[in-house]
Amino acid sequence: MTITLKVPSIACGACANTITKAIEGQKPDAKVSIDVESKMVTVETEASEEIIKEIITAAGHTVEG
Numbered sequence: 001m002t003i004t005l006k007v008p009s010i011a012c013g014a015c016a017n018t019i020t021k022a023i024e025g026q027k028p029d030a031k032v033s034i035d036v037e038s039k040m041v042t043v044e045t046e047a048s049e050e051i052i053k054e055i056i057t058a059a060g061h062t063v064e065g
């Protein structure tokens with residue numbers, strides 16, 4: 001399943017790196033790609049959208065919607 005989330009708190013590549021590591025750390029099967037310009041996070045994973053949102057939030061970021 002592909003999950004796409006807008007994360008407005010992403011300001012730079014370091015933010016994207018933090019989120020990528022947080023998701024991949026907890027869900028090693030996940031493939032994460034983040035576009036810093038549009039602040040869009042795309043995750044290819046078996047995990048639910050709710051879980052991915054929780055991981056991003058726990059990493060100190062805010063998911064829109």
Ligand SMILES: [Cu+2]
Nearest residue numbers: 011012014015
């Ligand atoms: Cu940053």
